[in-house]
Amino acid sequence: MASKGRIAIFSIDAKLGREVKGATRYVYLAELLQQSGYEVDFITSRFQHWEKRQRDLDAFDYSAHSFNIKFIEEPFYPKNMCPQRIWAHHVMAGRVAEYFESDHAYDLIYSQIPPNDITLAIGRVAKKYNIPFVIDVNDLWPEAFRIALDVPVLSDIAFFPFYRQAKAAYNLADAIVGTSDEYASRGFKDRAQDIPKVVVYVGNDVDDFDAGVAANADEVNKADDEVWVAYAGTLSACYDLGTLIRAVARIQRDRPWVKLKLLGDGVVREDLEVVAREVSCDVEFLGYRPHDVMAAYLSKSDILINSLVGNAPQSIPTKIGDYLAAGKPMVNTSLSPEFSSKVAADGFGVNVQPEDVDALTGALVDLIDDRSVMESMGQRARAVAQEQFNRRRSYLKIVELIEQLMR
Incomplete structure (x- = not known):
């Protein structure tokens, strides 16, 4: 031809x-x-x-x-x-x-x-x-x-x-x-x-994402009583991960079965490891993983975090397609008017002010303690993935x- x-x-x-x-x-x-x-x-x-x-x-x-x-x-x-x-x-x-x-x-x-x-x-x-x-x-x-x-x-x-x-x-x-x-x-x-x-x-390609989940599900071990809060992406100054570590550390005092998973790497990893030790946060730094393995981790997680600092350039980052395809509720700290409006209007997550440990802690606890809301948001996330991403x-x-x- x-x-x-x-x-x-x-x-x-x-x-x-x-x-x-x-x-x-x-x-x-x-x-x-x-x-x-x-x-x-x-x-x-x-x-x-x-x-x-x-x-x-x-x-x-x-x-x-x-x-x-x-x-x-x-x-x-x-x-x-x-x-x-x-x-x-x-x-x-x-x-x-x-x-x-x-x-x-x-x-x-x-x-x-x-x-x-x-x-x-x-x-x-x-x-x-x-x-x-x-x-x-x-x-x-x-x-x-x-x-x-x-x-x-x-x-x-x-x-x-x-x-x-x-x-x-x-x-x-x-x-x-x-x-x-x-x-x-x-x-x-x-x-x-x-x-x-x-x-x-x-x-992303949702079919490829699902294939990655199926191929790697057995390699991602998660205890039945654990709740995973996860972030995937670059570890850099643009992302409000120090606040996330501090918030999860607070939650773990009463809910030690809540775990934090950070997928990705970057220049601030060592700084974040210091923060985690200081606040005694049970966090696993998983580093970069192949996309299909990352898909399996996101699907095994319970809450996904889109975490940006307040002065970061605000947009809709690459990870959002994978987050939505995983069918999990999202906590968003981006100040992007476009994405914040989408989170609220499409009903797949909650918006939280960046760099506010109290606000992030509260939002996470509200989701962890209400499984029906988490399930509903996850279903909306998956539908938006299919329709728009x-x-x-x-x-x-x-x-x-x-x-x-x-x-």
Whole structure:
């Protein structure tokens, strides 16, 4: 069958081949487009962001995907926030631009943002050769950086290049996709809303989630009398996990059968371990687990926590699709108006003010002591997962947008 067109997708931090860590949104989209009849080239860095190492391309399993993968060399950097990362992305921006200059026979280019400078470089080449250019907003830079470094005047000066790059990149877009309405709307902060805007949650493939649960259920051992409170995701300053540990420690004084499970890793893990020892919290740091194993843990848990600090960039994070698919009630400390409204309106959880140990403790106790409410919220969560976060359905909106632009 003849190809419906040639599409390039750029993502800097994808999970590819047999890797355990990384983002899957753009990989899933690439597979979907390939299955829909397009020829897809997936452009990415050789540097594996989550592992902080260069991929061994001789050992890489290209057969794991139906689309083409193009690795571009990027310098090493040791941490998520460090000068070396800024330099690495600067170098990568130039090399990605060189790639598209040498091969610009594409009918559409789809690019993740951030990194802002790389997206800008791609957009300039797309505009030069009149190629439809779609930006997918997955995070906000430098807004996310200000959590770790928010110094009056100094931060404004240091982060100004990121703002300038974002503004220039969005002005080159022919359409903007966002992982939430708040993120998609960021693209129109500095331009008129004169191009298509589509909101598609990161979500997950619910069938794959269920298969992971079934395959790993026996490996996740839970006593019948235990109640698990669980968090899955990065352990960083953006997430209000110190408050969560303190709240669960309080609850365990009267309810020692309540356990805390933290799935994931990050730069603040050692700090959190110190907090746990100080308050005598029975918490298990499980580290990163393969997605199918994580699915089994979430399904065995009783309450799931979406825990952000008050000044974190607020949106609908990747984990929400998995949380909802697990069919468990959610306690949400995000201040995102969009997501807080969804939690309340769709009835799958409760909203709690961030960084408030008393409020979080109370919300958890109310759920732990009322099994009927927990069960009802869990049923709503599962229904919302199927209706709004299932990639097999929701990502078709991106395919329709791409078809529209290519026509």
